[in-house]
Amino acid sequence: MSTGVPRTVKAVDTPELIRLDAEAITCGLNRNHGAGWLVEFADLAAVHYLRPVLVHRAAHRPEFSPHWRCLLLLTVRDGQQVVSLLDVLPTSFKQLPETLDAATKTEAAHRMEHGGLLTQAQWANLNP
Template sequence: MVSSGVPRTVKAVDTSELIRLDAEAIECGLNRQHGAGWLAAFADPEAVHYLWPVLVHRTAHRPAVSPHWRCMLLLTVRDGQQVFSLLDVLPASFEDLPETLDAATKTEIAHRLEHGGLLTQAQWVDLNP
């Protein structure tokens, strides 16, 4: 599923960094973001989340933010459950994130994102009004 042109890595982010990346996506007008305040309200503040770029997304009408990377996100929400989401991330912002995971952990996270039968963020919201 991974598109050529994206880094073949998974990166771990804490909640504050995830909120910062989401705010950047909102500010840039990227399509995949959670909406102002959603992550602050619902992401587990103590959790580590995982981003895996899977697609180069191009927007001709916004050349300043094109291309950017559409990332699969393994998001831990406030009840401790891990859910699937997406987040658009600028390449420089992703590259600035430190590499902290070993190869086996990256493989396990990528497998969970592709085949883990995770609830989506939207499904979790429907179950937790």
């Protein structure tokens, strides 16, 4: 993990996740879910988890570079958890409240990295 990102996990509700995804799309960042995908497929009542993993630079969008590439533990409409990536502006991530205790952060990070979960793309291919 790059030293340029915070070593934390933050919880986000679905409306906030949709907002962050829309921001990534608007800014032309590479890792997003596409317009409307989260609205259609994310569990609207779930809590999702974001963990910055690296600093990403986009030469084609220097005004939004650098930004943070985050692992996302996403709960989809059928209740499954899947992993994905989402590019998030540092100011947007920093504005998310710290609501998780250390044990919950550790458990979420472990599930993202070692949980044997489907990726969002794999899930989408199985659930058109």
